[in-house]
Amino acid sequence: MSTPRPRNVTMRDIAEQLGVSIKTVSNVVNDRPNVGPLTRVRVQEAIRVLNYRPQVGAQQMRTGTSGLITLAIPSLAGTYFSELAQAFADEAQRRRRSIMLHSTAGGREEEHSVLAGFTRVLGDGVVFNPLLIGEDRLAHLGRTILPTVFIGEHVEEAGLPAGSDYVRTDNRGAAHEATAHLQALGRRRIAYLGALDSSEAQQAHSTSRLRLDGYDRALKAAGGVSPVIQTVPGWNQEGGLEAVRTLLQEHPEVDAIVCGNDDLARGALLGLRGMGIDVPGQVSVIGHDNILEAPFTSPPLTTIDPDKRNLAATVLDLLLERIGGHDGPPRVVEAPYRLVERGSTAARR
Structure with a gap:
């Protein structure tokens, strides 16, 4: 024999237990001002003890909004x-x-x-x-x-x-600033790690496309510097780890990397460390998103904070x-x- 599910506590239950009106309980639940302070405390305590939870459907019917x-x-x-x-x-x-x-x-x-x-x-x-x-x-x-x-x-x-x-x-502007930051530090062979070969990436307003465009514009503004663009299988840590190995094997002259996001940058840092490449001594790395882990990578990650x-x-x-x-x-x-x-x-x- 199955045990019947317990019935949800209602405002009527709270009102009957405290000897107040349902309207009073409703005023407390909806944080309306016209309730005395002692009564408000009693109702709030009953809500806590009885574990009352407002029903969204009922609230929407009553107020016109669901919250x-x-x-x-x-x-x-x-x-x-x-x-x-x-x-x-x-x-x-x-x-x-x-x-x-x-x-x-x-x-x-x-x-x-x-x-x-x-x-x-x-x-x-x-x-x-x-x-x-x-x-x-x-x-x-x-x-x-x-x-x-x-x-x-x-x-x-x-x-x-x-x-x-x-x-x-402004993804384009942010990537431009990230690249310009590396240029100001004297980096001259700056790569972009994060190009995606997908239908989403081909759209003019895709994040990967815009950040790549910002990087490219910063290089053109500096004059005479060719872009180095590394595709990735995905915008994740695994993608960064795999792509940075390919990048440095094919372009060992690279001295800085603009990563499409921080997850890619975390993977790139791990890959560079595995190849014995000093960061930032030999290669500087910058990400985008300022995720919670960014200050705790090795070394701590420079990034764009949105x-x-x-x-x-x-x-x-x-x-x-x-x-x-x-x-x-x-x-x-x-x-x-x-x-x-x-x-x-x-x-x-």
């Missing part, structure tokens, strides 16, 4: 996106909201489903980082199903649909304004970044 925000990102496998998701979760919690993660790793059709509001509309708004969706699809959308803020650098600003905003990241927490805060501010009723034209905000110099780069000896 949920969907974060649709390409994957949680990479370090950057997992840290970005945590930054959004932390910032949402400060605003008394919850983040619902949705991976679009399924590809273009999965991204189309985000624009179509999924099979069912869940949450009050969407933060969406598209990779593969065509810009013409956005331009002809007219209006997003839910209030939406796009992030990344895969969106054409002129084609933003109504009901949305865009917080862009300030994930600032990005999350900016995005949520815009989105909550949309959810609250703002219906102005699409807004475009450029997220700041900075170069964090650590031990993996140094002046040429």
Whole structure:
């Protein structure tokens, strides 16, 4: 004989136990001011002891909002996106909201489903980082199903649909600055490790393409320096480890490496150490993303910090304004970044 599942605690249960009205309990749950301090403490203690959890569906029917925000990102496998998701979760919690993660790793059709509001509309708004969706699809959308803020650098600003905003990241400018940093240290044979041979990478607004373009522009600005471009099997530590060995075998003259992201840079550092190449004495290495492990690599990794927490805060501010009723034209905000110099780069000896 199966044991029946315990019934969820309701606001009525708390009200009956304390001898107060359901409205009073609701006011405490929703942090409304019209409750006496002693009563508020009693209700909060009962909520804790009875492990009461508000039901999202009931809240949405009562208030018109669910308190949920969907974060649709390409994957949680990479370090950057997992840290970005945590930054959004932390910032949402400060605003008394919850983040619902949705991976679009399924590809273009999965991204189309985000624009179509999924099979069912869940949450009050969407933060969406598209990779593969065509810009013409956005331009002809007219209006997003839910209030939406796009992030990344895969969106054409002129084609933003109504009901949305865009917080862009200047990947091209950041890679240019990373390369210029190495040039200022006297490095002259600078390679780019991170080119991808894939349909995603061929798009004009793909991250890998933009960072490669920023590197190339910095070389051209210096004059007379040919690029050295190393493809990788993937933007991960294993890809960096494999690619740096090939790079140095084919181009032993390389004295600095701009990596597409920090995971690649971590793999490159490991590979260089295995080949007995001193970093930064012989080869300087710079990454991108300032992941949590960056200060703890050997040597500590110089990198571009896109300030994930600032990005999350900016995005949520815009989105909550949309959810609250703002219906102005699409807004475009450029997220700041900075170069964090650590031990993996140094002046040429």
